[in-house]
Amino acid sequence: MSGVLHNVDQRTRLVGENRLEILMFQLSGRQLFAINVFKVQEVLQMPKLTQMPQRHRCVVGVVHLRGHTIPVIDLSQAIGMRPIEPQPTSTIIVTEYNRSVQAFLIGGVDRIINLTWDTVMPPPDGAGRNHYLTAITKVEDKLVEIIDVEKVLAEIMPYNTKVSSERLQDPTLTAAQGREVLLVDDSSTALMQMRDTLRQLNLKIHAVSDGLKALQLLKQWADAGEDVPRKLLMIITDAEMPEMDGYRLTTEIRSDPRLADLYVVLHTSLSGNFNLAMVQKVGCNDFLSKFQPDKLVDAVSKRLSSVDSVG
Structure with missing residues (x-):
């Protein structure tokens, strides 16, 4: 998957043009989900997974990458879907949000595509999984749900809003x-x-x-x-x-x-x-x-x- 990510120079060409690139993937079912490629550091097969005591129910363990210890979050379970059982052949997406690095356990990667933001719509009002979406779009007549990762992370690692x-x-x-x-x-x-x-x-x-x-x-x-x-x-x-x-x-x-x-x-x-x-x-x-x-x-x-x- 190393060739699937674009470098910063390529990304900057999208800026100001109201365009984005999304990485599409599946979780525990056939539905397609996505996150912005800008947030993705790499996509790889699960390294050796270490269990942690007293961990959040959606954190399946930690992995060690290039001298760093990174939590692995079951993204399917985190948004209210059926959990994914981690396997040595499982796929993880390593991301950076809000100055922290974490990995998401997924079912499998689909592809990266380039879109215009005007084809990306807010999610419809409703309960259930929509609560964890920031947007939806269609790719080849298939619905793609863009996940609100900030909400997922806030529930697992709450942020402090108090000013010193x-x-x-x-x-x-x-x-x-x-x-x-x-x-x-x-x-x-x-x-x-x-x-x-x-x-x-x-x-x-x-x-x-x-x-x-x-x-x-x-x-x-x-x-x-x-x-x-x-x-x-x-x-x-x-x-x-x-x-x-x-x-x-x-x-x-x-x-x-x-x-x-x-x-x-x-x-x-x-x-x-x-x-x-x-x-x-x-x-x-x-x-x-x-x-x-x-x-x-x-x-x-x-x-x-x-x-x-x-x-």
Whole structure:
């Protein structure tokens, strides 16, 4: 599977073009699932699996790769499906999310395909497995379900949303009270994490689930005569979202004179080096890796300082 992943230079060509690559796979049945290729480090046959005492029920053990110990998560069980029995011939996907590396036990890899985000739709409302999806798409008339990995990981390794007391004592943050921010993320878990953190600053929060909804809301405000760059302290947007990604959203914002001066922070679980290059390419003001409450507050403080200096 080593030849199945593209290098960073190839990936950057998709950025700003509202495109993505997904790795499709099966779990314990025939249904096709997917995650973004950007998150994948490698796909390989299961190395020697070591059991762990008192592990989460969805963690089948750990493997040792290149000097690192990596937990292996049964992704099928984690999203409420029938568990997969790990075998020496099993396939795992090694991924990096939110500055941590983990492997997912799967049933088998299908392939990688290139899509446009406008062919990727939010999942329909409903119970069951939809709760673990960020999006759906169709490939050759087959339904492909894109998994909300951030929700899966948050349930297995809960995140702390509390801001440290020393950060909250920053006098710059007193100016945050009552200011408005727009959060854009297709993961309900990510939105909840950001809300819980930013509410500690008494910010007024607007939230939408993809870039297209965000752009429509911004244009709606502008059409109503509001000075949107003055109204919003900042926009904090995820990178990959159905219908319109965060890179394309930023490009569209910069192309509208009424919105062009908005302060946009890219907030994503993708690798830092990749996104630093993309921030410059599409014109974001800042980049922040998920999920770091203190760093998120630092980004707000940085923005407030720049507003004060302009004022």
